[in-house]
Amino acid sequence: MIDGIGARGSQSSLREANSAAVVEAVRQYGQITQVELAAVTGLSPATVSNLVKTLQSAGVVQTTATVRSGRRAQAVSLVRSSDLSVGVHIGRRRVEVIVADASWTVNANQHLPLPLDHRDDTTLDRIALLVGELTEQVGASLDDVAAVGLTMPGVGGAAYETLTGWEQLDVADQLTRILGRRVLAVPEVAAAAVAEARYGALRGVGSALVVRASSTTTSSLLVGGQPLQGLGVAAGALGHVSADPAGRICRCGARGCLNTVASHLALADLLRVTHGPLSLRAIVQRANDGDPGCRQVVSHAATAIGTAIADAATLLAPERICLTGALTATGDLFTDAVRAVLRTRPLLPSGEGFVVVGECEDAEARGALAVASDGMDPLRNRER
Structure with a gap:
């Protein structure tokens, strides 16, 4: 709705709807300038300012005062709320837990190394202890936690992609029981994609193919800042995809997959x-x-992943390609091979700007937190 053109109902109802649109945009992006607010809501700059x-x-x-593209601007963010959100990323060798308030300020975070083939019961108990410790650290308790996002x-x-020994476990349900708070599970690459769209390399980008190159390779197609939902386990x-038709048998049963x-x-x-084993x-x-x-195998992997990305981008025509995951930590060794x-x-x-590298630290945990907190209403418990 743009400034009431063709609006139905009273001016007060229209103003409430426009206010809700502004608050929703601020909640999604965490901190956003008034000019950017006008762009994402479709409202005029004057209306946004009022x-x-x-x-x-x-x-x-x-x-707060900020600078965008060398110019002064006013950044808008939500006032800190008592509602907290928690993001959890369970990896193969470590876990990250972050706690943030409604203004997207990360108030506490912790990384915990994990042994190879770590057990689900021990790991989930450790996570529960970490969540408790971190909420206490910011002067709150589990009662103040409104949303918990989990990714792993x-x-x-498919079940065979998960951690060894965790295949039959509903991790979100189990952690919900332990914490006494509803836990929402989010795919790793979708979580990373949301983090980059909200406050990373993809802010303001209409569509992007996000590729997470880590222990395996996964992808997510972002449209309007949101991952497209697939129709099954093969989505993303x-x-x-086939990388070597005469190659090895993949865990999925096909031959020569990129993985x-x-x-x-x-x-x-x-x-x-x-x-030796690394x-x-x-x-x-x-x-x-x-x-x-090690440089040779990373370069080889980047070329194979780049080929798969090129095929996907030719078909989907995204505005950007965003590379995330552990292999991007090798810098130009990986990204230059993909660009080539x-x-x-x-x-x-x-153009050089077609391929970007993810900017968000702990993107998976942050993205899981963001998706879980999407159901939170920043206006609740406030007088209208």
């Missing part, structure tokens, strides 16, 4: 004779330290 003043007087939002390997995908499974040539297991297998983190670190073998493949496709954009 609504922000009213909401500020009501104690719903606050403004296998969520939203970029790691299961058979560009996953952690595939890279570690190539290095096993000369380097974690993905060790491969990335050694590649950054100049180890020739994309440059061979005449139908794809050739």
Whole structure:
């Protein structure tokens, strides 16, 4: 609705609807300028300015001076609420937990290393303790937690993609029982995509293909800042497109999937004779330290992943490609190889800005938190 053109009902109802649109945009983006608010809501800058003043007087939002593109601007954010959100990312070798308020300010966070093939009961108990400790750290309790988002390997995908020994466990349900708070499960790549759209490399981008290159490769298509929901476990499974028709049998049962040539297991297998068993983190670190073998396998993986991205981008025509995941920590070694493949496709954009690298630290945990908090109403318990 734009400034009441063709509006039905009273002016007060229209103003309430426009106020709700402004608050929703601020909640989604955490902090956003008034110019950006006008763009995302379709309201005029003057209307946005008046609504922000009213909401500020009501104690719903606050403004701070900032700089955008070298110009002064007023950034709008929600006033801190007693409602907290928690984001949890259970990885193969570590867990991240973050606690944030309604203004998207991360008030506390903690990383915890995990042993290989860690047990579900022990890990979930540790997470529950961490959540309790972090909420106490910010002067709150579990009663103040309104939303908990969880992401981990296998969520939203096939059971064989999840952590070893966790295949039959409904992790969100189990953690809900332990915490006494509803837990929403989000696929890892979708969580990372939402984080980048809300306050990372994809702010203001209409559509993007987000590719998470880590232990395996997954993807998510963002449209209007939201991941498209697929029709089954294969949605976004970029790691299961064919990369070598005569290659190895994948865990999914197909032959030569991308994950058979560009996953952690595939890279570690190539290095096993000369380097012994290596974690993905060790491969990335050694590649950054100049180890020739580790640099070779990362470059090989990037080329294979880049080919799959090029095929997907040719079909879907996103405005941006966003690379996330552990392999991007090797910097130009990985990203330059992906860009080199994309440059061979005449139908794809050739500008440097077409491929971006994710900017959000702990993107999976932050994105899971964001998705879980989407059901929170910043206007509740306030007088209208």
